Amino acid sequence: MHIHFVIIGILFIILALIHIIFPKYFDWENEFKSLSLINRQIMKVHTIFIAFTVLLMGLLLITSSNELLETDLGKKIIFGLAIFWTFRLIIQFFGYSSKLWKGKLFETTVHIIFSLLWFYISSVLWIAYFDY
Structure with a gap:
């Protein structure tokens, strides 16, 4: 279980750092004008605070x-984290319109990868909570 926590911790740190590119990638300068x-x-x-929270979760799991x-x-x-990331998994399917990714190769790939990521994280946390 420790190795899964380290893997998830590293993934969280990467995810937190990816937030740095959001403003440019999503063209916030133009998108937010209205x-x-x-x-x-x-x-x-x-x-910023979502990224910071995810970074801290990653550091917690690693250390x-x-x-x-x-x-x-x-x-x-662990119980709280399991609930949090399970809700994130659910939001992946019900919080975002499928219009954002259906029929688009890159967006569909990202949707699938993140769906699997949230499932992995949630599963590991629930297993750690109930079985470890």
Whole structure:
């Protein structure tokens, strides 16, 4: 289980760093022009804090897998993470329109990869919570 936590931790750090390219890749400078100042800033600040939270989750899994797996508090944290990432898996299918990816090779590939990623993360966390 420790190796899965390290793998997920590394994936979380990579995912957090990928957020750096969001503004340019998604053309936020033009896309956000029609938004009010508060909505533009909320989007940017929330993205930064999502990335920061995912980064911290990654560091926690890499540096503290023993404590997470072997203590009562660790089990509670794993339970919370399992719920969080299970909801992220569900949102992958019900929070985004399939119009964003259907019929588009790159977008469909990304959708499938992230669906599998969220499934892997959720599964490992639930297994760690119930069986480890």
